[in-house]
Amino acid sequence: MEKILTKKSFPLWVKELVSYKIYAPQKNGDLWNFETIKKPESINLDFPNTVLPPKNIIFPQREVLLEFESSNENKLQVKETLPDDDPTIIFGVRPCDAKALTLTDKVFSGDFKDPYYWKRRNSTVLIGLACNIPPSPNCFCLSVGGSPHSKEGLDILMTDLGDKYFVESLSEKGSTLINLAKPLFQQPKAADKKAVEKTQAEAEKKITRQIKDIKKIPSILKNMFDSPLWDEESLSCLRCGICTYLCPTCHCFDINDEVASSSPVKGKRVRTWDTCQFPDFTMHSSGHNPRPDRASRLRQRIFHKFQYFVERYQNYLCTGCGRCISKCPVGIDIIEVLDKVRDYGS
Amino acid sequence: MVNLDNLKKEANRILKEEKVKYIIGYKKSSNGLFTVPAFIKNPEEVEKLTWDPTCVYNLTRFLVDEKRKKAKEKEPDERPVGLIVKGCDSRALVVLLQEKFINRDDVYILGVSCEETGVLDEKKLAKTLKGKKVKNIEFGKNDNFVVTTKDGKTEIPAKEILAERCLECNANFPVISDILFGEKVKRKSDNPFESLEKFESLSKEERWTFWKEQLDKCIRCYACRSVCPMCYCDECVADTINFAVIAETTAEEKAQKIKWVEKSPVTSENFVYHLVRAIHLAGRCIDCGECERACPLDIPLRLLNKKLEKEAKELFGYEAGFDADVPSLVSSFKDEDPEDFIR
Helix, strand or coil: CEEEEECCCHHHHHHHCCCCEEEEEEEECCEEEEEECCCHHHCCCCCCCCCCCCHHHHCCCEEEEEEEEECCCCCEEEEECCCCCCCEEEEEECHHHHHHHHHHHHHCCCCCCCHHHHHHHHCEEEEEECCCCCCCCCCCHHHHCCCCCCCCCCCEEEEECCCEEEEEECCHHHHHHHHCCHHHCECCCHHHHHHHHHHHHHHHHCCCCCCCCHHHHHHHHHCCCCCCHHHHHCCCCCCCCHHHHCCCCCCCEEEEEEEEEECCEEEEEEEEECCCCCHHHCCCCCCCCCCCCHHHHHHHHHHHHHHHHHHHHCCCCCCCCCHHHHHCCCCCCHHHHHHHHHHHHC | CCCHHHHHHHHHHHHHCCCCCCEEEEECCCCCCCCEEEEECCHHHHHHECCCCCCCCCHHHHHHHHHHHHHHCCCCCCCCEEEEECHHHHHHHHHHHHCCCCCHHHEEEEEECCCCCCCECHHHHHHHCCCCCEEEEEECCCCEEEEEECCEEEEEEHHHHECHHHHCCCCCCCCCCCEEECCCCCCCCCCCCHHHHHHHCCCHHHHHHHHHHHHHCCCCCCHHHHCCCCCCCCCCCCCCCCCCCCCCCCHHHHHCCCCCCCCCCCHHHHHHHHHHHHHHCCCCCCCCCHHHHHCCCCCCHHHHHHHHHHHHHHHHCCCCCCCCCCCCHHHCCCCCCCCCCCC
């Protein structure tokens, strides 16, 4: 279903959706992040990239998995604490961030379908906004099989055409939302479709960064486990978690018991984000650490994204949002690292 | 003005004469305006070294990695590391020397003076130029920066784009060095605690609201801790695992590891983490501002450290990072120290 929605009508549409919990990019200080909105008029879709991708709405940094408490007979009571499945809408999802969710979907499926993840995922409608201008100078979605107007993972894709949006429904969930405010939407004219095509073609040209010959990377990496390159490229790495915590595809987590009382036992089992960039990620209780240094940790990040994941799921675990490049406090640039990997292979 | 050619000449000499293992300095990034840390091993690479207003990093931080790496080597190279330091970075180095974390022989200090200027705040620059891409940026002559964009050269007053800490800097020149580039002159800073004063005028309740909002943003990426040259502890209360564990550590000892801070990024845990860090930096922080620069969520961490810096100065007349031979603030006692906290 393809429709036209004027920018004037946009808040009216949002008004019709109030039974949903609505997230949209909001500005706080100088930064944009996804937050729940209170007023339909407060959605401003003219934003650069959000610091954090919408990943944390589906896969929050902290998730209580279960609560435990010992009763009088000293029996341990365990209560699973699944999240609410309130119908949720996220506005302004960038195509790269939506694609990233299709990748984490793979991880949280398989033999064990993660109920916490899927409860939120299934109850969320993703409304994307095509990037007419790359939201970051480090965008490189074209290199990793994406595009500034990719529909992958989205329920609706909106394209800004000046005073109106071209709204494309891509799933039943998406159509439902449009049907809730049918009279607001108009049929697109041939000129609108042409305008979309033109905008899309121009948007692609504006993306300046790319990983050349990325297809060669996975096989080259296979022979690079012991390469001195990892030492050289990681010299300035600080072992912080920025690159992975801001990544829309990184999904590693830790599970800890947060004990409120030890006698009688009472507490919560909590899942929190974790990252391969922290030294304690792989630390054994013996004190041995199989990934003992910066080099092995950088290597892990690159291998997971461009080798292991490709082998297992036939996809790069990277959607080219550029956050890890823009926000690295010491300027480590994943494109540059991969350029060197490719040079190493030739 | 720092003469870059002279800096390179000296770098070349110490590498050629094999006086140092390698040099930690700044080089241009292949993508983007800001420099990146450079690790120069061969004289042929010296050409990469640069010095401009985007040399924001406190390279002293990398001595922590060097020390850890050296500790693991069976036959370590005992030569010093060449280190390029600005004023603030040199004060960090003084604290590390004072705390005997490093020895003076471990480092050959190439000091560069910011003189009457300093380094840029990337966010301020982007705001001032409204997102216009900068091709080049140089130190100007009249307390300004010369910025080249696609529209040509413009001059921007230093005050508009200098990092906040540079506007409040105590010593824009290295306080310790083996060789100094530039002059030992400093920028006129009217008030070293200017940014703090607005905050200090807030009521207790307003401060709580402010910090709760700020620290609730924290995602515990630990970039503030990782970028800090003072955060060199092997064992940190913020980690769930004790890194000081070795094969000989008994199970009992391991079990005794107390979890002070949970991994959950919630108000209570975020507060414990940040306040513990701030207290541990009292009398040690030299205001390089790296924690605040690194923070992806713009938490004004410098304010916390600045407050403690002020307390140390007012209560004990102590300023961190100027003299490696005096005892550190928390390990010294003077008869005239205030004791009105004893009630």
